[in-house]
Amino acid sequence: MDEKVFLSRRRFIFGTALTLTGVVSGFIFSDKALAELIILDEKEKVLGLTPSIWVEITKENKVVVTVARSEIGQGVRTTFAMIVAEELDADWNLVVAVNAEADSKYGNQATGGSTSVRNFWTTLRSAGAQARQLLINAASQIWGIPAENCYTSNSFVYERNGTRKLAYAELIDKAVQLPVPPANSVKLKSVSDFKILGKPQKNIDEPFFVTGKVTFGSDYRVEGMKYAVILRCPYIGGSLSSYDDTEAKKIKGVVGVYRLSEGIAVVADNSWLALKGRDALKVNWNRGPNANLTTDQIFDKFRSLVETFPNLSNETVKEIETIYEVPFLAHSTMEPMSAFANYKEGKCEIWAGTQNPQNARTTVASALGISENNVKVNVLHSGGGFGRRLNSDFVVIAAKIAKASGFPVLFFYTKADDIKNDYFRPASLHSIKAGINANGKPTGFFHRVISQGDVSYVNPHYSLPDVRNYTASHSFGVRTGPWRSVDYTQNIFVIESVIDELAHLAGKDPFQYRMDLTNDAKLKNVLRKVAENSKWGTELPKGWGRGISSFVGYGAYIAHVVEVSVSKEGFLKIQKIYAVVDPGFPVNPENIKNQIMGAGIDGLSTALNSEITIQNGQIQQSGFHNFRWLRIDEVPEFDIEILTTSDRPSGMGEVGFPSVTPALCNAIFDATGIRIRRLPIGKTPLLKVDEKENKSKDLEFNAYPNPFETKVTINIKTNDNKSSNLSVRIFDILGKLVFESKLSSDGTSYHTQLDFENLPSSVYYVVCEFNNQLHSFPILKKN
Amino acid sequence: MKILVNKKEYNLNIDPDMPLLWVLRDILYLTGTKYGCGIGVCKTCTVLIDGVPEQSCVVPVSYVENKEITTIEGLSADGNHPLQKAWFEKSVSQCGYCQPGFILQAAYLISKNPKPSLDDINRALSEHICRCGTYSKIREAILFATKE
Ligand code: FES
Ligand code: FES
Numbered sequence: 001m002d003e004k005v006f007l008s009r010r011r012f013i014f015g016t017a018l019t020l021t022g023v024v025s026g027f028i029f030s031d032k033a034l035a036e037l038i039i040l041d042e043k044e045k046v047l048g049l050t051p052s053i054w055v056e057i058t059k060e061n062k063v064v065v066t067v068a069r070s071e072i073g074q075g076v077r078t079t080f081a082m083i084v085a086e087e088l089d090a091d092w093n094l095v096v097a098v099n100a101e102a103d104s105k106y107g108n109q110a111t112g113g114s115t116s117v118r119n120f121w122t123t124l125r126s127a128g129a130q131a132r133q134l135l136i137n138a139a140s141q142i143w144g145i146p147a148e149n150c151y152t153s154n155s156f157v158y159e160r161n162g163t164r165k166l167a168y169a170e171l172i173d174k175a176v177q178l179p180v181p182p183a184n185s186v187k188l189k190s191v192s193d194f195k196i197l198g199k200p201q202k203n204i205d206e207p208f209f210v211t212g213k214v215t216f217g218s219d220y221r222v223e224g225m226k227y228a229v230i231l232r233c234p235y236i237g238g239s240l241s242s243y244d245d246t247e248a249k250k251i252k253g254v255v256g257v258y259r260l261s262e263g264i265a266v267v268a269d270n271s272w273l274a275l276k277g278r279d280a281l282k283v284n285w286n287r288g289p290n291a292n293l294t295t296d297q298i299f300d301k302f303r304s305l306v307e308t309f310p311n312l313s314n315e316t317v318k319e320i321e322t323i324y325e326v327p328f329l330a331h332s333t334m335e336p337m338s339a340f341a342n343y344k345e346g347k348c349e350i351w352a353g354t355q356n357p358q359n360a361r362t363t364v365a366s367a368l369g370i371s372e373n374n375v376k377v378n379v380l381h382s383g384g385g386f387g388r389r390l391n392s393d394f395v396v397i398a399a400k401i402a403k404a405s406g407f408p409v410l411f412f413y414t415k416a417d418d419i420k421n422d423y424f425r426p427a428s429l430h431s432i433k434a435g436i437n438a439n440g441k442p443t444g445f446f447h448r449v450i451s452q453g454d455v456s457y458v459n460p461h462y463s464l465p466d467v468r469n470y471t472a473s474h475s476f477g478v479r480t481g482p483w484r485s486v487d488y489t490q491n492i493f494v495i496e497s498v499i500d501e502l503a504h505l506a507g508k509d510p511f512q513y514r515m516d517l518t519n520d521a522k523l524k525n526v527l528r529k530v531a532e533n534s535k536w537g538t539e540l541p542k543g544w545g546r547g548i549s550s551f552v553g554y555g556a557y558i559a560h561v562v563e564v565s566v567s568k569e570g571f572l573k574i575q576k577i578y579a580v581v582d583p584g585f586p587v588n589p590e591n592i593k594n595q596i597m598g599a600g601i602d603g604l605s606t607a608l609n610s611e612i613t614i615q616n617g618q619i620q621q622s623g624f625h626n627f628r629w630l631r632i633d634e635v636p637e638f639d640i641e642i643l644t645t646s647d648r649p650s651g652m653g654e655v656g657f658p659s660v661t662p663a664l665c666n667a668i669f670d671a672t673g674i675r676i677r678r679l680p681i682g683k684t685p686l687l688k689v690d691e692k693e694n695k696s697k698d699l700e701f702n703a704y705p706n707p708f709e710t711k712v713t714i715n716i717k718t719n720d721n722k723s724s725n726l727s728v729r730i731f732d733i734l735g736k737l738v739f740e741s742k743l744s745s746d747g748t749s750y751h752t753q754l755d756f757e758n759l760p761s762s763v764y765y766v767v768c769e770f771n772n773q774l775h776s777f778p779i780l781k782k783n
Numbered sequence: 784m785k786i787l788v789n790k791k792e793y794n795l796n797i798d799p800d801m802p803l804l805w806v807l808r809d810i811l812y813l814t815g816t817k818y819g820c821g822i823g824v825c826k827t828c829t830v831l832i833d834g835v836p837e838q839s840c841v842v843p844v845s846y847v848e849n850k851e852i853t854t855i856e857g858l859s860a861d862g863n864h865p866l867q868k869a870w871f872e873k874s875v876s877q878c879g880y881c882q883p884g885f886i887l888q889a890a891y892l893i894s895k896n897p898k899p900s901l902d903d904i905n906r907a908l909s910e911h912i913c914r915c916g917t918y919s920k921i922r923e924a925i926l927f928a929t930k931e
Pocket of ligand 2: 879914915
């Protein structure tokens with residue numbers, strides 16, 4: 001029995017945590033109790049059976065599964081536990097998941113690329129099957145019968161043709177004396193025998209989420225700990241010139257101020273005092289080489305890198321040559337980055353929500369100048385990841401502060417820090433040339449990706465002739481990194497929009513056009529099914545539209561249809577979203593549904609509103625108020641169908657993102673004839689304002705300046721200026737009332753100045769009612 | 784200063800201006816109440832003060848003296864509040880970080896309106912952000928919890 005393995009992954013270097021760590025059990029609601037929460041620490045005597053590093057059977061008859069990927073909301077703790085439990089024939093209610101600490105023995109622990117289930121599928125199944133065989137062997141020896149005469153079910157070994165049975169825990173004493181059957185000697189179940197996998201299972205952590213008992217990275221607490229924040233240079237590429245911490249240090253409870261290469265850290269008795277201390281710092285920055293940088297400059301540079309494409313083949317009868325633009329995005333996780341660190345005598349212990357514990361361990365070791373063996377990285381739940389936590393910046397800062405101050409510290413970014421110091425999804429410009437022949441078939445697809453931060457091109461997932469890709473990039477020092485579905489985020493938006501453009505150029509139905517462009521049966525299948533589910537081709541009310549799009553990646557296939565309406569005023573409403581996903585084998589259909597909904601809302605939110613912009617060398621956004629996310633009253637219902645088409649699972653965390661944005665934009669085109677080639681959509685009025693109509697006999701509208709920065713003056717002339725109470729209502733792109741304003745009359749016209757100071761940059765609609773008629777005028781708040 | 788959290792009384796010697804959020808998290812170690820933005824925008828830090836949802840990040844602790852605070856840890860003795868059960872039944876959470884705020888807001892909603900419509904739910908929760916996009920499941924769970 002290898003007791004050490006089990007202990008070591010739960011042992012604390014320094015004492016015991018005060019809050020509960022995320023070690024939880026599967027459970028059923030009973031009237032008695034929520035569930036038991038197992039807290040394992042060095043004081044607990046563990047005398048279990050550990051046939052491998054992946055699973056332990058405890059004396060209490062629990063099955064403890066070690067999860068070597070990070071839980072960021074993608075459900076991996078549940079999924080991994082299910083995989084082991086299935087092959088082990090464990091009682092699902094007795095299954096517990098624990099997080100592995102950073103250790104090379106677990107293989108690659110980076111949670112990215114939707115690889116977790118695919119990479120661990122066979123390993124974890126074998127681990128379950130080996131443990132099961134070991135327990136059978138133990139029972140067969142105890143009973144003196146051949147192993148073939150034993151079978152397992154719900155954490156018991158039974159005697160076939162007999163009445164004897166033993167719980168797994170009762171077999172431990174015998175089993176620890178027997179050799180673990182080698183992985184290649186055990187037979188894995190066939191899919192048709194699965195009892196847990198492929199069936200919707202509830203999140204193993206749900207009881208603890210809903211009672212506040214899960215320990216996220218920012219929740220870790222120990223006796224005597226301190227709290228720390230950092231002040232970092234707001235200028236991209238700038239640096240610290242000088243600072244004065246006299247006032248900060250005067251605040252009672254501020255225990256230290258430390259200069260790190262990343263900025264100035266303030267350590268205090270609690271988070272609030274740390275923030276107060278930081279506010280009291282006086283700082284001068286060197287603004288650096290990019291002090292005047294703006295997002296417009298970046299896109300101007302992109303445009304200067306556009307080159308002329310070669311000619312399309314000479315059967316081309318019609319062609320499009322156009323540009324798509326995609327902005328920087330922040331990850332904006334719900335829980336800002338944070339990490340707990342404790343440093344003593346050359347040893348460092350970390351507790352953090354990280355997607356990359358091994359990288360955190362390496363980078364902390366090198367930052368502190370100690371050996372990796374003296375760094376322990378424990379993984380806690382993350383309040384969202386989306387790729388952000390693959391970077392270890394926040395863990396390293398925590399470790400440095402712990403070392404500098406000598407205290408155990410919880411370091412955290414505020415929401416504003418978190419956005420401004422993100423590793424953004426790169427911004428890119430896509431120049432495109434594509435054409436069709438006399439039959440409407442594509443004759444070529446040329447795509448040049450120009451980006452700040454690496455963006456690889458992606459080949460279209462349809463069969464197109466003469467596909468040519470080019471890339472170029474230019475760095476302005478804006479930090480970039482992976483963002484849910486990475487290069488697909490931009491590329492699929494562009495590719496699926498251009499396919500739509502070609503379909504319309506050819507006068508073909510966009511669904512049928514796609515079907516004719518592929519021989520891939522699985523792709524055809526998801527497209528056909530989503531068309532069926534959405535009643536593609538049936539008539540919609542006036543002002544409504546449908547858009548279709550698909551994506552192939554992470555071993556899976558998916559197709560989306562988005563249904564929208566655009567009102568007379570220009571208000572966009574997302575009516576419904578349909579998805580058909582083919583994961584091959586759906587490991588946990590309930591979780592797949594959650595992922596497809598979550599990624600779908602990511603797709604809609606970012607497409608509509610989200611953009612990180614730069615002015616004067618600084619990131620402009622600072623929170624959910626100016627980096628918006630959809631709210632519950634803005635999201636449509638989802639219609640999701642999950643197929644089963646093979647025995648092998650695929651990656652489900654990212655697949656739901658890429659085809660949502662183009663389906664939405666294609667739907668807007670269907671509804672309005674307006675083609676969105678620049679994200680976010682909120683930058684484009686969905687109302688074609690006709691100059692003549694603007695000066696209808698009733699009412700003449702004028703906004704100055706437009707686009708505007710914060711304030712805009714509205715002038716309205718009517719044919720009747722006697723009524724003194726004309727007012728306008730300002731709506732956002734989704735038709736939410738933002739504010740109302742009364743106009744004053746000077747005898748010939750009405751006017752007012754509107755202030756958009758605290759509102760995100762976007763199109764807004766100024767709506768006024770006059771002579772029982774609604775008039776709507778778009779205005780644009782620019783960055 | 785005395786404050787009452789989840790029916791337990793605490794005697795604190797702290798700055799009355801300190802936001803309740805940090806008192807809960809850093810002094811009482813009640814970390815179920817989450818920090819999302821600190822400026823009243825995301826509602827993830829919502830707690831009930833005398834039964835009414837408020838954002839603990841913008842409420843100074845002096846404001847809650849002699850008032851009763853309920854955090855997610857105190858919503859029910861055993862995790863058996865109908866909403867907690869419904870959340871489990873519908874497997875709502877993804878990362879789970881925003882859920883305490885949603886649940887407390889929803890608990891207030893159903894205390895005032897035991898049979899909320901979809902519109903009532905959307906309206907009551909329209910200021911809360913779930914970055915993972917669990918909104919549809921939240922709607923389902925509240926409807927599930929409040930059907931006969
Ligand atoms: S943390 Fe209080 S509203 Fe966001
Ligand atoms: S579940 Fe992650 S933010 Fe809501």
